[in-house]
Amino acid sequence: MTDNHRPDDPEHTPAASSVEEVYSVEKQIDLSQKSYSQGQLVRRRFFRHRGAMVSLFVLVFITVMAFTSIGYGLIPSWWDKTFYDAGAAVDGGRPTMQLWPFQIGEHPFGQDTIGKDYFALTMRGTQRSLIVAFTVGLLSTVIGTLIGAIAGFFRGWVEAILMRVTDLFIIIPLLVLAAVVGKMASGIWWLALMLSLLTWTGLARLVRGEVLSLREREFVTAAEAIGTGPWRIIFKHILPNTIGTIIVSATLAIAATILLESALSFLGYGVRAPDTSLGLLISTYQNAFLTRPWLFWWPGLMILGIALSVNFLGDGLRDAFDPRQNRTAD
Amino acid sequence: MTTTTQSGSGQPVYTGSGTPTGDEEVVLAFTEVDVRFKTEFGSVHAVKGVDLRVRPGEVVALVGESGSGKSVTSMTAMRLLPRNATIGGQVDVAGREVGRLSESNMRRLRGNDVAMVFQEPMTALNPVLTIGTQMVESMELHGVSRGAAAWKRAIELLGMVGIPEPERQMRKYPHELSGGQRQRVVIAIAISCDPKVIIADEPTTALDVTVQADILDLLRSLKDKLNTGILLITHNMGVVADMADRVAVMFKGEIVERGTVEEVLLHPNHEYTKMLLGSVPRMGHGRGQMDIRVKEEIDADAPLAIELKNLVIEYQRLGKAPFRAVDDVSFDVHQGEIVGLVGESGSGKSTIGRCALGLIPAAAGEFRLLGENITGMKRGDLKPLRKRIGVIFQDPAASLNPRLPIGECIAEPLVVHQVGDRKSREKRVYDLLDAVHLPREVYNRYPHEVSGGQRQRISVARALTLDPELLVADEPTSALDVSVQARVLKIFAELQEQFGFACLFISHDLAVIDLLAHKVVVLQNGKVVEAGPREQIMENPTQEYTQRLIAAAPVPDPLEQGRRRRDRHELLREQGEEVVELNVDADQFHQASREAEVVEVDGTDDQPRR
Structure with missing residues (x-):
């Protein structure tokens, strides 16, 4: 090792002159390099997650198909049949779709017992399920985050009251309560609202836990010492740091809601005829399982597809937000 | 050897x-x-x-x-x-x-x-x-x-x-x-x-x-x-x-x-x-090391920035008597003066710092901050006072919000206290970045993109945003590497001279205190052991605890350190304390371990690793 040894490091700019700069342990701030915000880093990691990308594709595909095929509101339809008109049975109502040689045929998903086009029905059901799931995902996340953050930050009696209310919601069996509420509520938006009011509890507890640990961090103390008010601290300093937990929990809530809605509709408390949903389709045709199995399989596959892809998306997001769960290079 | x-x-x-x-x-x-x-x-x-x-x-x-x-x-x-x-x-x-x-x-x-x-x-x-x-x-x-x-x-x-x-x-x-x-x-x-x-x-x-x-x-x-x-x-x-x-x-x-x-x-x-x-500040060398200079003359008649009278701070404990972290502490800090608060862990030094920031209330006594008594003050009344106080914490990684760009971080006090508009705030941030020798381009970057010392300089900049009259620095360089610490201390001394703020400098590192402070307060278990001008405390400590503290700080010179070590052992014996050593007879120890060894460890085997 020679005395005038200089580290031949690529990090060193040849311009560095003084001893302090050459042998600084601090990285030189490379101004030519692009600056990544944490959000950008997360996005980068997310888009490299293969499972999440496939799931995103599947979910987008299902959503686009469900909303364009039979139309929704102003969105025009490209499928020529509706979910309420019955037609003549073709080939005993069996699905006409074939993979090899590929053909779609008259009724790709088959027909139900009275000759309604089952593709249109499934698409209608998927629409309903997606609407309920995403509305609930959004609303319950907002409610849960707010309640959790307020309880965690203010502590004291505010926390005591809010958390006891949360406990109250948790101890009531969700299915029973949802069933009662579902009976009273009519219409899909009501259903979504009611379900949101029941499913925020898990997130509220999660966020409260996060906030409890974040509020002891020094940057919060620093903000407080500067004179920052409580609401600004919550929204500007604490919540942005819990965004990972919140987003991940929201995706998982969406998956859970799809299943909950299906379960409710299956029991007859959710969406009711003449409207339809995936759960209702399964329940209506459960007796036909042996004779016309496709009536069970198509909505079942849709539920599976949506729930799985949303779950995988949540996994991908969690990995992206938490770089400490190191994935070794493949 | x-x-x-x-x-x-x-x-x-x-x-x-x-x-x-x-x-x-x-x-x-x-x-x-x-x-x-x-x-x-x-x-x-x-x-x-x-x-x-x-x-x-x-x-x-x-x-x-x-x-x-x-x-x-x-x-x-x-x-x-x-x-x-x-x-x-x-x-x-x-x-x-x-x-x-x-x-x-x-x-x-x-x-x-x-x-x-x-x-x-x-x-x-x-x-x-x-x-x-x-x-x-x-x-x-x-x-x-x-x-x-x-x-x-x-x-x-x-x-x-x-x-x-x-x-x-x-x-x-x-x-x-x-x-x-x-x-x-x-x-x-x-x-x-x-x-x-x-x-x-x-x-x-x-x-x-x-x-x-x-x-x-x-x-x-x-x-x-x-x-x-x-x-x-x-x-x-x-x-x-x-x-x-x-x-x-x-x-x-x-x-x-x-x-x-x-x-x-x-x-x-x-x-x-x-x-x-x-870049290592040395004990007993006092001022002027590493080109760090502090303005020595302090106006003795300057108004008091901090005045503590018999301050008591207690932490409430569930089902037990409250824990007294600070017990009957009195000292004061003049405008433009740096006071070093020294002590080991549990001495209550950080607690006093937090009280000065209004983060924890005092249980008894009087805490006058910039002329106003803050004991029992309401949160709302505290806000205008906070505008006049800056703060630097120990860990720069924890004290900056990871989700906030550096520029916004430094501007945060201006936003909170509604000072100026977007334009003037931006200008202030650029001026401060210049003052702490950071490139203006870091404005839109995030804390994780710069290293520890640079982050601590950002903390310093943020503390000075509102031109405070008092700065509370809680172990500001303890988490930094020595070469980085030297740089931060130098910038700190420069800024103190330029802005002339009073400073409560909390640290366990006596050499750093020796370098910067005008006055030193030594704390132990929440009580003041000794307080006075720097020269007096550092060179002629009268209390046993202070003597032990100063004797224990090592210096980066093997000969001098050897001398200091012997002096310290001497001091410990004088004070009736024991010098630590391993109480064992070597032969017996090895013998006992050998006899006990039941498992024969075989030699190298040729299995390749993983």
Whole structure:
């Protein structure tokens, strides 16, 4: 090792002159390099997650198909049949779709017992399920985050009251309560609202836990010492740091809601005829399982597809937000 | 043990620790060790071909700042690196090549031949198991001793490292012991299997300075009596001067200089070593080191920024009497004056700082801040006062919001107090970035993109945003590397001269206080031990505690440190305290360990690694 040894490091700019700069342990701030915000880093990691990308594709595909095929509101339809008109049975109502040689045929998903086009029905059901799931995902996340953050930050009696209310919601069996509420509520938006009011509890507890640990961090103390008010601290300093937990929990809530809605509709408390949903389709045709199995399989596959892809998306997001769960290079 | 030999030309060649001369016994040998980590952003070359030898009974210090690869190098000897590491070169422990051992032989090697002492004894010990269980476990796993015999041996070991009433301590949990006692337990576990070499990774960094001196005394007597080799990893030049026989200085994965401790610390050759030594503030050298200047003349009639009268601060505890963290403390800080608040952990120094920021209320007494009594003040009334106070915390990584760009972070006080508009705020931020010598381009970057010292400069800038009259700095440089600390301290002194704010400078580092403060307040267990002008406290301390505190701070000069150590031992004896050493007879110790060794460790096997 020679005395005038200089580290031949690529990090060193040849311009560095003084001893302090050459042998600084601090990285030189490379101004030519692009600056990544944490959000950008997360996005980068997310888009490299293969499972999440496939799931995103599947979910987008299902959503686009469900909303364009039979139309929704102003969105025009490209499928020529509706979910309420019955037609003549073709080939005993069996699905006409074939993979090899590929053909779609008259009724790709088959027909139900009275000759309604089952593709249109499934698409209608998927629409309903997606609407309920995403509305609930959004609303319950907002409610849960707010309640959790307020309880965690203010502590004291505010926390005591809010958390006891949360406990109250948790101890009531969700299915029973949802069933009662579902009976009273009519219409899909009501259903979504009611379900949101029941499913925020898990997130509220999660966020409260996060906030409890974040509020002891020094940057919060620093903000407080500067004179920052409580609401600004919550929204500007604490919540942005819990965004990972919140987003991940929201995706998982969406998956859970799809299943909950299906379960409710299956029991007859959710969406009711003449409207339809995936759960209702399964329940209506459960007796036909042996004779016309496709009536069970198509909505079942849709539920599976949506729930799985949303779950995988949540996994991908969690990995992206938490770089400490190191994935070794493949 | 000198390592300087004469080469043909008559020039001294520092062969140093890299080249063992002749057939000397070597207990730990690194040969061309090279470590790379695979990460998401490509490969990181952490260690670039390191050669190092440790002989029995000597302490080799591996010195470097963060990121130099010193800990990674030592981990290769234990084979404890994460899976994404690729290791090249050869590591031999007690004559066996670590890379070729099977997993089970490796497990036997750890503990039996090489043991480790970690930085943080609280995390190195399992919090849910008693001290006794953990000590016995390590001996049983290595077949040194079993059952009742192991329990007895553990008690002996605890006695050796100087833990009082070892039988009682055996049934305690780690949290029931003090930091220094915990580190002693870790050392007792390390020597329980009579290893040939101990790797001590920053063994005293988490400890108070008086405890640090005790632990260093213990380690020194350990290697003298048991003839154990010690690889000491540290960033603290004072610890090196106190402990090491030989030194290797690491920078960015390479050893840039090596030699005996006198060679390296007194006559450094390499520029990096010179710079490193030049950035360590030295005890007893007072002002003017490292070109740091402080305005000396303070207007004695200047208004008071802080005035404490019999201040008491208590922490409420559930179901118990409140804990009195600060007890009857009185002192004051004039405008434009830097007051150093010194003490060990638990002395209440940070608590006073937090009270000054209005974060915790005072239980009794009077806390006058900029002329207003803040005891019992309401949150809303506090806000205008907060505008006039700046704050710097210890850990720059924790005190900046990771989700806020640096520019917004510095501008935050302006936004909170609704000062100026967007334009003027931006200008203020740019001015402050200039003042702390950071490029203006960092405005839109995030804290994680810059390193520790740069982050701390951002904290300094944020503290000065509103041009405060008082700055509370809570251990502002404790988390920084020495060269970085020097830079931050210099900027701090410059700014203090420029802005003329009063400052409550909280620190455990007496050398830093000596460098900056006008007045020093020494705290112990929430009470003021001694207070007065810097010269008086630093040069002629009257209280025993202050004397012990000053004597325990190590200086990066082996000769002076040796003198200081003897003086300290003298002082301890005078004050009726004990000098720590390992209470053991070496022959008996080795004999006991040998007899107990039931499992025969076979030699190297040829199974390739993983």
